[in-house]
Amino acid sequence: MSNKVTKLDQLEIGDIAKVITIDVSGELRRRLMEMGLTRGTLIEVIGKAPLGDPIEYKFKGYNLSLRKEEANKVVVEH
Amino acid sequence: MEMLKNTSNNMKTSLLAGSLIFLVVAITEVILGAFKIYADSKELEEHWVNAIPFPPGIFTGLAILIVSLVWLVGYFVIKKDQNANGYLSVGTILALGFILLFILILITDIFNAYALGLEDYENWTVLASLRWIIFLSPIPMFFTIKYRDLIFTRKKKTSALQS
Amino acid sequence: MSVKTKKVKEMTLDDKRVIEVALAGNPNTGKSTLFNALTGLRQKIGNWPGVTVEKKEGKKRCDGFNLIITDLPGTYSLSAYSLDEKIARSFIIEGKLDVVVQIIDASNLERNLYLTTMLRELGANVVIALNMMDLLEESSSSIDVNKLSKEMGVPVVPMIASSRIGIDDLENTIESIYQKEQKPIRITYSKEIEEVLANVQEILMSIPSIPSDFDSRWLAIQIIQNDPEILTFLKNWNVNKTIIEKLLSFGREDYEAEIIDTKYEFITNVTSKALKRGEEKLTRSDLVDKVVTHKWLGIPIFLIVMWGAFQFVFAISVPFMELIDMLFGWLAGLLVDNINIGWLGSLLGDGIVGGLGAVLIFVPPIFAMFFILSVLEDSGYLARAAFVMDKIMVKFGLHGHSFIPMLLGFGCNVPAIMSTRSLKNNKDRMITILINPFMSCGARMPVFILFAGLFFGAAAGTVIFALYILGIVVAIFTAILLRKTFFKGKSAPFIMELPPYHTPKLRSATVAMWDKGKMYLKKAGTIILIGVMFVWFLAAMPFGGVEYGGPDTWLAAVGTFFEPIFRPLGFDWRIVVALIVGFVAKELVVGALGTIVGGGGSEEGIKDAILADEGFYPLNSLSLMVFTLLYVPCAAVIGVMRKETGSWRWTIFAVVYSTVIAWLFALVVFQLGSLMNLGL
Ligand SMILES: Nc1nc2c(ncn2[C@@H]2O[C@H](COP(=O)(O)OP(=O)(O)O)[C@@H](O)[C@H]2O)c(=O)[nH]1
Ligand SMILES: [Mg+2]
Numbered sequence: 067m068s069n070k071v072t073k074l075d076q077l078e079i080g081d082i083a084k085v086i087t088i089d090v091s092g093e094l095r096r097r098l099m100e101m102g103l104t105r106g107t108l109i110e111v112i113g114k115a116p117l118g119d120p121i122e123y124k125f126k127g128y129n130l131s132l133r134k135e136e137a138n139k140v141v142v143e144h
Numbered sequence: 145m146e147m148l149k150n151t152s153n154n155m156k157t158s159l160l161a162g163s164l165i166f167l168v169v170a171i172t173e174v175i176l177g178a179f180k181i182y183a184d185s186k187e188l189e190e191h192w193v194n195a196i197p198f199p200p201g202i203f204t205g206l207a208i209l210i211v212s213l214v215w216l217v218g219y220f221v222i223k224k225d226q227n228a229n230g231y232l233s234v235g236t237i238l239a240l241g242f243i244l245l246f247i248l249i250l251i252t253d254i255f256n257a258y259a260l261g262l263e264d265y266e267n268w269t270v271l272a273s274l275r276w277i278i279f280l281s282p283i284p285m286f287f288t289i290k291y292r293d294l295i296f297t298r299k300k301k302t303s304a305l306q307s
Numbered sequence: 308m309s310v311k312t313k314k315v316k317e318m319t320l321d322d323k324r325v326i327e328v329a330l331a332g333n334p335n336t337g338k339s340t341l342f343n344a345l346t347g348l349r350q351k352i353g354n355w356p357g358v359t360v361e362k363k364e365g366k367k368r369c370d371g372f373n374l375i376i377t378d379l380p381g382t383y384s385l386s387a388y389s390l391d392e393k394i395a396r397s398f399i400i401e402g403k404l405d406v407v408v409q410i411i412d413a414s415n416l417e418r419n420l421y422l423t424t425m426l427r428e429l430g431a432n433v434v435i436a437l438n439m440m441d442l443l444e445e446s447s448s449s450i451d452v453n454k455l456s457k458e459m460g461v462p463v464v465p466m467i468a469s470s471r472i473g474i475d476d477l478e479n480t481i482e483s484i485y486q487k488e489q490k491p492i493r494i495t496y497s498k499e500i501e502e503v504l505a506n507v508q509e510i511l512m513s514i515p516s517i518p519s520d521f522d523s524r525w526l527a528i529q530i531i532q533n534d535p536e537i538l539t540f541l542k543n544w545n546v547n548k549t550i551i552e553k554l555l556s557f558g559r560e561d562y563e564a565e566i567i568d569t570k571y572e573f574i575t576n577v578t579s580k581a582l583k584r585g586e587e588k589l590t591r592s593d594l595v596d597k598v599v600t601h602k603w604l605g606i607p608i609f610l611i612v613m614w615g616a617f618q619f620v621f622a623i624s625v626p627f628m629e630l631i632d633m634l635f636g637w638l639a640g641l642l643v644d645n646i647n648i649g650w651l652g653s654l655l656g657d658g659i660v661g662g663l664g665a666v667l668i669f670v671p672p673i674f675a676m677f678f679i680l681s682v683l684e685d686s687g688y689l690a691r692a693a694f695v696m697d698k699i700m701v702k703f704g705l706h707g708h709s710f711i712p713m714l715l716g717f718g719c720n721v722p723a724i725m726s727t728r729s730l731k732n733n734k735d736r737m738i739t740i741l742i743n744p745f746m747s748c749g750a751r752m753p754v755f756i757l758f759a760g761l762f763f764g765a766a767a768g769t770v771i772f773a774l775y776i777l778g779i780v781v782a783i784f785t786a787i788l789l790r791k792t793f794f795k796g797k798s799a800p801f802i803m804e805l806p807p808y809h810t811p812k813l814r815s816a817t818v819a820m821w822d823k824g825k826m827y828l829k830k831a832g833t834i835i836l837i838g839v840m841f842v843w844f845l846a847a848m849p850f851g852g853v854e855y856g857g858p859d860t861w862l863a864a865v866g867t868f869f870e871p872i873f874r875p876l877g878f879d880w881r882i883v884v885a886l887i888v889g890f891v892a893k894e895l896v897v898g899a900l901g902t903i904v905g906g907g908g909s910e911e912g913i914k915d916a917i918l919a920d921e922g923f924y925p926l927n928s929l930s931l932m933v934f935t936l937l938y939v940p941c942a943a944v945i946g947v948m949r950k951e952t953g954s955w956r957w958t959i960f961a962v963v964y965s966t967v968i969a970w971l972f973a974l975v976v977f978q979l980g981s982l983m984n985l986g987l
Contacts, residue, residue: 088564091560093388094800095563095564096386096388096563096564096567097800097802098802099564099567099568099571100383100384100386100421100567101383101418101802101804102417102418102421102571104567104568104571104572105568107571112593112596112597113596113597113600113601114600114602115600115605115694115695115697115698116600116601116602116603116605116606116695117698117699118698119697119698120694120697120698120707120801122596122600122694122805124593126415126417126418127414127415127416127417127418127584128415128418128804129592129593129596129804129805129806129807130802130803130804130805131694131697131801131802131803131804131805132800132801132802133697133701133800133801135800136800136801136802184765187765203614206611207611207614207615210604210607210608210611213603213604213607214598214604214608217598217601217603217604218598227589227594229591229594230593230594230595230596230597230598231598233591233594233595233598234595234598234599234608238608238611238612241615242615245615245618245619245622248619248622248623249618249622252622252623252625252626255626256625256626256629259626260626260629260630260633262629296810
């Protein structure tokens with residue numbers, strides 16, 4: 067990890083990053099956080115759908131898919 | 145370390161060999177199947193393709209082709225020194241799934257032909273349905289036996305809960 | 308909380324104590340498996356009041372006590388923003404429950420414990436059923452059950468629900484704690500939040516009308532997070548307006564994020580003590596996912612899996628369909644030949660038995676379809692299919708989850724429309740429901756087979772394939788249209804868990820097949836049977852002298868009345884009659900044609916009669932097939948659309964829209980064909 071701040075959708079397959087914050091408010095932020103994307107969570111990019119979107123991530127021991135649009139709201143340190 | 149290297153070399157050879165054999169079967173079926181569709185659409189009863197003792201199937205050929213490609217990609221993944229267990233598993237499970245399907249089709253075909261005596265089965269022979277199972281079985285079976293622990297979850301007795 | 312009210316219910320069920328239990332848990336944790344293992348067949352399936360979310364209730368006799376078990380919707384949280392969460396939460400608050408069993412996927416402990424913290428904050432009496440211990444062990448991780456129990460302050464029962472291991476333990480644990488009061492869990496938030504909470508709680512304590520069931524700390528936590536439902540609660544308790552305003556003024560947007568963060572910190576602290584993770588970084592599922600979602604291989608794999616599924620459905624159903632056909636044909640003949648009262652033999656033979664046969668013949672493929680879909684779902688692949696298809700679906704104004712109902716539609720639109728319940732966003736769901744009838748269901752197939760086979764010879768397969776494609780194209784076109792007009796906005800976020808792959812269980816696939824297939828049997832037994840008898844009646848009226856199904860019957864009169872509308876499509880009154888009958892059910896169309904053109908009821912007879920008839924020729928049979936493809940599939944679909952959309956307006960819209968579209972497409976086919984003079 068080179069401590070570069072970026073958005074979750076910018077990562078490549080195999081990258082591991084640390085969640086800093088969710089850059090959106092309201093319902094979307096709550097849902098992302100309740101699924102476990104909280105401060106300090108380590109998250110790995112597992113794969114992308116054949117058409118590049120959505121993207122599969124792994125964190126807290128399980129796998130979750132997010133569209134680029136939502137992943138773009140997650141600020142991470144990579 | 146040496147042992148790891150060996151396993152992966154082993155798997156590399158297996159994947160390539162399996163893939164190429166399936167590729168030959170698949171391409172043969174697809175080409176023959178294409179001729180068959182052509183002959184049927186022009187109603188050419190005398191066409192040479194109809195002399196083959198079983199009707200070739202273009203879709204089945206394509207399905208086998210995809211299994212072959214999965215293994216082939218797996219081969220290249222190992223060449224890049226990455227983990228190809230997923231490719232081996234997915235290809236093998238797909239192939240096993242198709243074998244199960246063809247066994248089921250064989251059983252229903254036999255039932256339809258002999259027990260029900262359906263019209264569509266006048267020119268049908270057991271070989272027509274059986275051949276898929278014969279073509280497809282050896283390699284996936286071999287993979288299943290050789291790499292069982294990679295493909296399937298081991299059935300361990302969960303001792304902690306039994307008491 | 309209500310769960311604390313100590314009561315011993317000594318009613319019903321062999322005078323034993325009755326313990327009321329709710330099953331809560333994240334989706335895919337084995338809730339249904341546990342529910343079935345506990346209740347067996349003693350369950351009642353209905354809906355939660357006023358909504359179309361399924362509610363299951365069951366009973367279980369145990370040693371010395373009885374359980375009444377309610378299955379709550381699977382949720383990740385209880386924040387009452389989604390319908391499922393609202394239902395689960397209010398049932399826990401108001402349900403007078405003794406115990407809430409939360410089923411947890413042991414291989415996914417952290418996220419599952421989030422729901423536990425919410426249940427505990429709410430004050431429910433919780434038992435954790437720690438499921439999927441086999442998968443945990445396989446991943447070489449381990450959980451210290453005693454530590455987990457101590458840290459969370461609730462009993463923990465390890466189990467493997469799919470092998471029925473741990474069920475007895477669970478029952479005993481429920482019995483041992485149902486009268487005990489658990490202290491609500493106390494997670495300490497930041498200093499600022501704790502101060503605000505104290506202030507809010509102080510105000511709440513001074514309101515006498517708040518029922519003692521409600522934990523004031525829980526209420527305070529909800530209030531400062533702007534929980535929308537609390538306002539309703541406060542109003543219901545007749546709390547004074549200025550006090551409500553004062554309370555609500557404590558709410559702040561940021562508190563919510565902070566509270567969630569703190570809860571997860573609490574959980575991480577618990578798991579750091581109770582959970583030992585295996586070294587394995589990428590699991591078997593991750594490795595498989597890399598292949599299944601591979602850039603080049605993903606879509607081909609998806610296509611051959613679907614192809615294999617359809618092959619399975621056809622292979623297994625053909626012999627059963629033939630058997631049903633033979634049986635009912637034989638029975639109908641027997642009745643007609645042996646009952647001397649002419650009309651009675653005809654009613655029983657041609658009408659009821661013949662009609663029932665025409666319906667039951669679709670049972671095998673529909674059951675097979677549900678079976679294979681359930682296998683795919685259990686294995687975990689269906690979630691990946693939605694993942695692979697999402698981008699395409701979004702382009703069409705749909706959602707990754709729309710794909711499964713569309714696929715099911717090829718079997719039967721009734722359960723397909725019911726399966727749209729997996730779409731949580733109302734707009735996505737409405738669009739998915741409204742386009743579903745364009746997916747050509749199995750009942751339309753016999754019409755296609757009959758006419759394509761008769762008039763298009765070797766090209767029959769191609770014609771039928773093209774019809775399916777036309778249906779899909781119209782569905783997509785309609786989806787885009789609806790998204791641009793009535794249901795503007797983006798499709799809901801695709802925040803979906805991709806569960807680990809499992810080996811599918813024969814048992815659960817069989818149960819799912821039966822559960823869903825039953826709906827079709829019900830339709831067959833009611834609507835279609837009535838339709839069959841109605842057609843028979845019209846075809847035999849007026850009594851005396853008229854030839855059954857002939858030009859002097861009431862049936863002919865109805866057809867003749869509507870004929871002018873359909874003449875531009877190339878249909879005469881007989882086809883019109885068949886299509887009107889098709890409104891009741893598509894299964895009736897071929898039979899109705901048989902009644903009218905004659906042919907003695909057998910498939911071969913109908914074929915000969917149609918070939919010999921000048922009213923049928925390739926071009927109008929093509930437009931007939933197009934019309935059959937596109938207009939309302941059957942009365943049952945209308946019913947289920949009304950139920951699932953909750954709106955007559957949209958149901959009528961769907962009926963009118965599809966009929967107009969059908970008419971237009973059939974018109975284009977017929978008129979273009981005539982113009983081009985293809986000699987059809
Ligand atoms: N290995 C394993 N699989 C389980 C266990 N319990 C349930 N399953 C499987 O997990 C999948 C999801 O279960 P289901 O009951 O449908 O979950 P629900 O979504 O919570 O209702 C099914 O394929 C079950 O067969 C278990 O203890 N061990
Ligand atoms: Mg379930």
